[in-house]
Amino acid sequence: MTSAPSPQAGLSATHVTVQYGRRIVLQDVTAGPFRPGSVCALLGPNGSGKSTLMRAMAGLVPSSACVTLNGAELSGMSLTDRTARCLYLPQALPAAVHLPVLEALIAARKTADRARVLSASDAPEEDAIQSALESLTLFGIPQLAMQAMDELSGGQRQLVGLAQALSRKPDTLLLDEPLSALDLHHQFAVMDILRRESTAHQLVIVLVLHDLNIALNMTDFVTVLHDGQMVASGPPAAVLTPDLLREVYRVHARVEEGADGRKFVSVDGIA
Amino acid sequence: MTALRPSGPSQPSGTPSLAQIRAAYQALLARRLSILAILGGAICLSVLLDFSLGPAGLSPAQLIHTLLHPSTVPASQRIIVWQIRLPYALMAVCVGAALGLSGAEMQTILANPLASPFTLGVSAAAAFGASLALVLGLHLPGLPDTWLIAGNAFVCAIGSVFLLDVVGHLRHARTSTVVLFGIALVFTFQALVSLMQFMASEDALQDLVFWTMGSLTRTTWPKVGLLAAMGALVVPFSFRAAWSLTTLRMGEERAASLGVNVPRVRRGALLRVSLLSALAVSFVGIIGFVGLVAPHIARRLLGEDHRFYLPGSMLAGALILSLSSVTARMLIPGVIIPTGIVTALVGIPFFLSIVLRQRGLS
Ligand SMILES: Nc1ncnc2c1ncn2[C@@H]1O[C@H](COP(=O)(O)OP(=O)(O)O)[C@@H](O)[C@H]1O
Ligand SMILES: [Mg+2]
Numbered sequence: 071m072t073s074a075p076s077p078q079a080g081l082s083a084t085h086v087t088v089q090y091g092r093r094i095v096l097q098d099v100t101a102g103p104f105r106p107g108s109v110c111a112l113l114g115p116n117g118s119g120k121s122t123l124m125r126a127m128a129g130l131v132p133s134s135a136c137v138t139l140n141g142a143e144l145s146g147m148s149l150t151d152r153t154a155r156c157l158y159l160p161q162a163l164p165a166a167v168h169l170p171v172l173e174a175l176i177a178a179r180k181t182a183d184r185a186r187v188l189s190a191s192d193a194p195e196e197d198a199i200q201s202a203l204e205s206l207t208l209f210g211i212p213q214l215a216m217q218a219m220d221e222l223s224g225g226q227r228q229l230v231g232l233a234q235a236l237s238r239k240p241d242t243l244l245l246d247e248p249l250s251a252l253d254l255h256h257q258f259a260v261m262d263i264l265r266r267e268s269t270a271h272q273l274v275i276v277l278v279l280h281d282l283n284i285a286l287n288m289t290d291f292v293t294v295l296h297d298g299q300m301v302a303s304g305p306p307a308a309v310l311t312p313d314l315l316r317e318v319y320r321v322h323a324r325v326e327e328g329a330d331g332r333k334f335v336s337v338d339g340i341a
Numbered sequence: 342m343t344a345l346r347p348s349g350p351s352q353p354s355g356t357p358s359l360a361q362i363r364a365a366y367q368a369l370l371a372r373r374l375s376i377l378a379i380l381g382g383a384i385c386l387s388v389l390l391d392f393s394l395g396p397a398g399l400s401p402a403q404l405i406h407t408l409l410h411p412s413t414v415p416a417s418q419r420i421i422v423w424q425i426r427l428p429y430a431l432m433a434v435c436v437g438a439a440l441g442l443s444g445a446e447m448q449t450i451l452a453n454p455l456a457s458p459f460t461l462g463v464s465a466a467a468a469f470g471a472s473l474a475l476v477l478g479l480h481l482p483g484l485p486d487t488w489l490i491a492g493n494a495f496v497c498a499i500g501s502v503f504l505l506d507v508v509g510h511l512r513h514a515r516t517s518t519v520v521l522f523g524i525a526l527v528f529t530f531q532a533l534v535s536l537m538q539f540m541a542s543e544d545a546l547q548d549l550v551f552w553t554m555g556s557l558t559r560t561t562w563p564k565v566g567l568l569a570a571m572g573a574l575v576v577p578f579s580f581r582a583a584w585s586l587t588t589l590r591m592g593e594e595r596a597a598s599l600g601v602n603v604p605r606v607r608r609g610a611l612l613r614v615s616l617l618s619a620l621a622v623s624f625v626g627i628i629g630f631v632g633l634v635a636p637h638i639a640r641r642l643l644g645e646d647h648r649f650y651l652p653g654s655m656l657a658g659a660l661i662l663s664l665s666s667v668t669a670r671m672l673i674p675g676v677i678i679p680t681g682i683v684t685a686l687v688g689i690p691f692f693l694s695i696v697l698r699q700r701g702l703s
Contacts, residue, residue: 153599158598160592162592169591169645170366172366173646174591178599181601212356215357216365231595238599
């Protein structure tokens with residue numbers, strides 16, 4: 071975010087109210103703007119409505135939300151157009167199906183297309199194959215390309231899910247707990263990749279995180295949800311204060327700064 | 342820190358180049374096509390066998406002669422080949438393919454490996470429809486006599502799928518709700534058929550029991566033609582939806598987030614399944630096993646890319662039923678055992694030999 075962004079740049083959601091049955095899960099939430107070229111975190115305890123907010127922004131649950139991307143209204147678009155621009159990556163891992171990883175990525179690209187059954191030539195799928203291979207290489211898993219999804223570990227499937235999402239090349243990525251099944255190395259590696267991709271292609275990336283230290287040091291902007299309401303949003307160091315952590319996460323915690331300027335949350339106990 | 346930077350200097354030696362991956366994928370596609378071709382070849386062999394075995398065993402030469410020059414052979418031989426053998430053999434292939442495809446689509450849209458026209462009540466509903474005609478004499482007006490039972494069976498079978506669809510659209514319904522409801526339908530219709538059997542006269546009872554055993558001997562040319570036409574109408578829509586269905590297999594929410602209109606894909610598949618499977622079971626009675634296992638065989642042989650999985654399920658179904666039809670002639674000389682009885686006996690070894698093999702795609 072070098073030059074000052076126009077006020078409309080990025081993804082904004084206003085007046086998001088979602089109810090499941092009679093239960094109101096999100097109450098008039100306003101979130102954003104999540105700026106292009108940045109990586110933003112959506113934080114909050116379990117059940118606070120993070121997934122629901124992401125689904126509402128992606129148009130996957132009925133809501134009264136007004137969602138705009140770079141000033142353009144998304145709400146009126148068809149599901150196909152909308153998901154092509156703003157892609158939600160669900161919290162659940164991709165199912166363990168008997169399908170090679172490469173094909174899982176190709177299918178994710180071709181969903182809306184008519185299939186050519188029984189064609190041995192991959193010419194019609196060439197661009198899908200190309201972007202699938204690029205995406206697998208980006209996440210460092212080309213060696214999994216020909217392995218079946220039902221022979222992968224959970225973490226590997228999560229990487230495949232991420233590769234699927236990025237191979238579609240949307241402008242906006244809403245990633246729901248994309249690090250949940252990853253080891254320490256891959257958590258940081260994926261954050262690195264997302265930051266680089268976001269800068270390189272001016273993507274809007276919003277992700278749900280539970281690791282506050284990653285949020286503090288590797289994101290540009292955080293939004294905190296609590297009981298279906300937005301309670302804070304802004305730069306991570308300004309938002310994640312001991313008061314907020316006690317209020318929202320119900321822990322006694324301090325935010326400390328290491329010698330190299332990196333911040334970390336140190337938890338003393340539960341409140 | 343190498344694993345995520347394959348372009349770096351310390352790239353692990355096991356990482357294949359992109360060209361290697363492309364080649365491997367090409368090889369996989371070619372291998373799948375050859376598996377489909379082998380299944381197709383096996384069906385042809387089985388149909389030939391179906392022809393040349395049996396009480397009035399004709400030699401292959403006589404057979405081909407009768408097929409090519411029907412007017413030059415004795416009438417009895419012509420009738421056996423053209424009016425009995427050929428329609429039976431083709432019906433076995435068509436019904437097997439219809440049930441295989443129906444099972445495959447049902448298992449995908451309901452995300453359940455136990456879904457099939459048999460396990461979700463379509464067959465049982467058809468039997469109930471048949472029993473209405475056989476026992477109570479209730480039937481649709483305006484149909485010719487030979488179509489009365491099939492007409493009833495068809496209407497009830499379609500109705501049962503319609504009920505599944507309605508339940509699937511209720512609020513709070515999940516795919517597991519639909520599967521449970523389908524199983525409830527099986528028990529309900531079975532109970533109703535038992536009630537009919539209890540009330541039936543001795544003749545009607547015999548007809549009904551025989552109908553529920555599932556048999557190809559009720560085949561006529563118009564029925565073969567109608568089923569084939571239905572297949573020609575419906576199958577292109579199935580194949581066209583292959584990518585959406587493949588994505589749906591990876592999870593409903595994931596498919597939706599990738600832009601698949603999940604309710605529409607489900608409803609389209611259910612419509613196709615209802616037409617194909619209802620027509621198939623209404624012509625041949627209850628043939629249970631095929632729709633359940635053909636998709637599993639296809640999945641194991643070909644993977645779950647629906648571009649191959651759907652045609653694979655059709656071919657596997659056609660092969661099982663054709664082999665069953667052969668076995669039904671051979672088991673007791675001079676007697677044609679109802680195919681429905683034989684199907685499971687033939688299918689289980691076939692099924693186990695494929696499903697219990699080592700997993701893996703390449
Ligand atoms: N499909 C659903 N039906 C009913 N309630 C739901 C559904 N999905 C989520 N909820 C409820 O909505 C609330 C928010 O859920 P969610 O957005 O998944 O939370 P988070 O992702 O922050 O953990 C939770 O209390 C949950 O019980
Ligand atoms: Mg969640």
